[in-house]
Amino acid sequence: MFRKSSVWLVVLVSVVAIAFIATGCAKKQVIKEEAEAKPVVEAKKEEPKPEPARVAEKPKEEAKPEEAKPEVRAEAKPEEAKPEAKPEEAKPEAKPEEAKPEAKPEEAKPEAVARPEEKPTPIDLAGLRIQFAFDDYNLSSKAKENLEKIASWMSRNPSVKIQVEGHACEIGTNEYNLALGERRANSAKKYLEGLGVSSARISTISYGEERPLDPGHTEESRSKNRRDEFVKMK
Amino acid sequence: MVKKSFTLLLVILFLLIILGEFLWAKVYIDIRSPSFRKFPIAISPFKTPIFSNEEMKLEERATEILTNDLSISGFFALIDPRTFVENRVRALPRGSSSVTAQGPAASPSEAIDYRSWANIGAEALVLGEVSYKDRSLILEARLYDVVKKELIVGRRYIGEITDLSRMVHRFADEIIFALTGEHGFFMTKIVYISKATGNKEIYLMDFDGRNVVQLTRHQSICLSPRFSPDGTKVVFTSYKAGNSDLYIKDLRTGEERGLSHYPGLNISPSWSPDGQKIAITLSKHGNPEIYTIRPDGTGLLRLTDHPAIDVSPAWSPDGKRIAFVSNRGGNPQVYIMDADGQNIQRLTFEGNYNTHPAWSPRGDRIAFDSLIEGNHNICTIHPDGSDFRILTANLERCETPSWSPDGRHLVFSSTRGGGSNIFLMDAEGTRIKRLTFQKGGDTYPNWSPRLKE
Numbered sequence: 001m002f003r004k005s006s007v008w009l010v011v012l013v014s015v016v017a018i019a020f021i022a023t024g025c026a027k028k029q030v031i032k033e034e035a036e037a038k039p040v041v042e043a044k045k046e047e048p049k050p051e052p053a054r055v056a057e058k059p060k061e062e063a064k065p066e067e068a069k070p071e072v073r074a075e076a077k078p079e080e081a082k083p084e085a086k087p088e089e090a091k092p093e094a095k096p097e098e099a100k101p102e103a104k105p106e107e108a109k110p111e112a113v114a115r116p117e118e119k120p121t122p123i124d125l126a127g128l129r130i131q132f133a134f135d136d137y138n139l140s141s142k143a144k145e146n147l148e149k150i151a152s153w154m155s156r157n158p159s160v161k162i163q164v165e166g167h168a169c170e171i172g173t174n175e176y177n178l179a180l181g182e183r184r185a186n187s188a189k190k191y192l193e194g195l196g197v198s199s200a201r202i203s204t205i206s207y208g209e210e211r212p213l214d215p216g217h218t219e220e221s222r223s224k225n226r227r228d229e230f231v232k233m234k
Numbered sequence: 235m236v237k238k239s240f241t242l243l244l245v246i247l248f249l250l251i252i253l254g255e256f257l258w259a260k261v262y263i264d265i266r267s268p269s270f271r272k273f274p275i276a277i278s279p280f281k282t283p284i285f286s287n288e289e290m291k292l293e294e295r296a297t298e299i300l301t302n303d304l305s306i307s308g309f310f311a312l313i314d315p316r317t318f319v320e321n322r323v324r325a326l327p328r329g330s331s332s333v334t335a336q337g338p339a340a341s342p343s344e345a346i347d348y349r350s351w352a353n354i355g356a357e358a359l360v361l362g363e364v365s366y367k368d369r370s371l372i373l374e375a376r377l378y379d380v381v382k383k384e385l386i387v388g389r390r391y392i393g394e395i396t397d398l399s400r401m402v403h404r405f406a407d408e409i410i411f412a413l414t415g416e417h418g419f420f421m422t423k424i425v426y427i428s429k430a431t432g433n434k435e436i437y438l439m440d441f442d443g444r445n446v447v448q449l450t451r452h453q454s455i456c457l458s459p460r461f462s463p464d465g466t467k468v469v470f471t472s473y474k475a476g477n478s479d480l481y482i483k484d485l486r487t488g489e490e491r492g493l494s495h496y497p498g499l500n501i502s503p504s505w506s507p508d509g510q511k512i513a514i515t516l517s518k519h520g521n522p523e524i525y526t527i528r529p530d531g532t533g534l535l536r537l538t539d540h541p542a543i544d545v546s547p548a549w550s551p552d553g554k555r556i557a558f559v560s561n562r563g564g565n566p567q568v569y570i571m572d573a574d575g576q577n578i579q580r581l582t583f584e585g586n587y588n589t590h591p592a593w594s595p596r597g598d599r600i601a602f603d604s605l606i607e608g609n610h611n612i613c614t615i616h617p618d619g620s621d622f623r624i625l626t627a628n629l630e631r632c633e634t635p636s637w638s639p640d641g642r643h644l645v646f647s648s649t650r651g652g653g654s655n656i657f658l659m660d661a662e663g664t665r666i667k668r669l670t671f672q673k674g675g676d677t678y679p680n681w682s683p684r685l686k687e
Contacts, residue, residue, distance in 0.1 A: 135561070135565060135587070170631075172566070172587060172605070173546065173590040173633055174458075174678075175457075175458060175502040175545050175546045175589070176546065176559055176566050176590075178499060178501050179499065179517070179522035179543040179544075179545040182498060182499050182517050182522055183522070186520055186521075206499060207455075210455050
């Protein structure tokens with residue numbers, strides 16, 4: 001009995017002592033930290049200092065992961081050039097672009113022979129862009145008219161593929177406008193499909209409010225920006 | 235019997251010790267009370283030893299950063315420095331870094347004339363010193379209770395010359411924690427999109443607008459950057475491969491990888507609070523719908539199924555619900571659904587154009603932007619649809635709100651003063667502060683969680 005209780009006494013004393021030391025330290029930490037070496041250690045932990053430097057370096061490394069995923073959308077790469085060659089702003093540029101595919105026969109080996117013969121008849125796709133009302137993706141009768149012209153041109157030129165670009169005006173958040181642009185592009189695509197154009201020949205992309213036709217902030221420029229553009233692929 | 239009473243004694247002792255801790259910890263500012271009084275604090279200009287490089291004006295910058303931090307917090311009435319009498323403060327005990335510890339033979343508190351600080355209304359006082367030598371930067375700062383004439387918290391930081399603002403932010407966090415019992419948000423960053431280079435790229439800055447770093451060089455269009463809940467990664471949309479695809483960038487390694495590249499839209503990512511999922515918008519079946527995907531790109535799960543547009547998901551802080559934008563009612567409005575896509579309910583009814591929801595980390599408000607009389611404004615609403623409030627007015631187009639980790643502040647973009655820039659305000663819509671000043675057009679701010687480092 002005596003032994004047992006003395007053991008407990010020892011345990012008690014040591015536990016209390018530990019508790020006091022622990023809490024005491026915690027309290028004094030506040031005062032002592034600046035005096036003792038502790039914060040130094042703490043601050044040294046901060047030494048992911050190289051970080052800012054690393055952050056700055058990142059962009060260089062970026063190039064590699066990009067290259068690593070070319071399969072993702074290999075065929076999409078030519079598109080990158082397109083935006084700058086946006087139709088009417090850059091009609092002259094559009095022509096050299098059209099010329100490019102012929103300059104690169106290796107891209108289209110199977111069609112290499114057929115191509116020169118089937119040179120598509122010219123069409124002013126930029127002039128056939130279609131407009132939409134605010135926050136709307138329904139086709140107007142004028143839009144349908146333009147789409148019919150495009151459909152008949154595509155049926156006369158069966159090798160031609162197009163991309164429909166959906167755009168929105170600056171009103172609204174970009175994410176919603178990206179979705180809206182997607183719907184606008186899909187409206188046109190569906191209508192073209194209804195006119196007999198194979199869906200494989202029509203791709204879509206939405207730029208939301210990112211590529212305005214008119215950079216102004218008036219209602220006039222905004223209404224111009226609520227549109228679908230049609231771009232010939234390859 | 236003896237054993238039992240000993241055990242009991244032990245338990246009681248423990249409880250006393252633990253409770254004591256709580257009882258002794260004084261809360262100076264009860265920020266949970268809606269009508270808390272702003273706490274009067276004086277920040278004495280930081281000192282610097284003569285030998286340190288004066289051109290860098292480190293001490294001025296430290297004072298400025300700390301003053302700005304405490305001012306933004308909204309908890310303090312900062313005492314006008316013009317009322318300070320410089321010689322009331324004798325120099326802090328100083329010495330070489332290793333000797334400092336022995337310095338307080340005369341303890342620091344004895345060197346302070348508390349009464350003169352009390353006379354100008356201060357209830358707390360900050361004293362600090364910055365020095366730079368042997369290529370290391372040392373910042374010492376202390377917070378004193380002027381009324382009780384005692385030290386509340388003191389810290390000493392050692393680092394590199396570039397760490398000044400980080401040291402000051404850390405001390406500001408200590409001040410907030412010591413006085414309010416809640417954690418501050420000064421060790422946070424904001425990612426945003428800037429067109430400074432001509433292309434929309436992702437940038438990172440401190441929450442106060444300092445230390446801007448460009449994160450991407452896609453030379454394309456980058457959009458919608460959002461932090462992971464641990465603050466180490468950013469998920470975003472980029473057109474660099476020709477389509478709107480999602481990528482994740484690791485901020486520590488700089489590594490970047492694709493998250494999703496389905497045909498059509500891959501946009502509006504939002505990381506779940508537990509970090510396990512990312513809610514996104516895809517249109518691979520022809521219509522924008524909300525999905526979740528794991529950060530490694532697997533486990534795609536569709537949540538919405540409606541012929542209308544569904545976009546811009548935002549998680550509740552408990553991860554159980556998702557707010558999103560849908561035009562299923564004819565125009566874009568904010569809706570809320572369970573995290574599995576069930577139980578969809580419309581949240582907003584005011585106006586006919588409400589987008590970009592952001593759920594407060596405290597769970598009690600949802601911020602969004604609303605088209606009111608032709609202009610976008612930042613609004614908040616209770617998640618049950620009550621208590622709709624408009625926070626901005628006459629600020630031109632205000633868009634894309636994002637909450638601070640403490641839920642007391644919001645960043646957003648506004649076209650006030652020309653091109654779009656990033657602004658900060660408190661959750662009541664007051665004390666608006668501009669953070670970016672580039673002409674490039676800065677949009678899509680997203681506030682990081684509290685960063686550990």
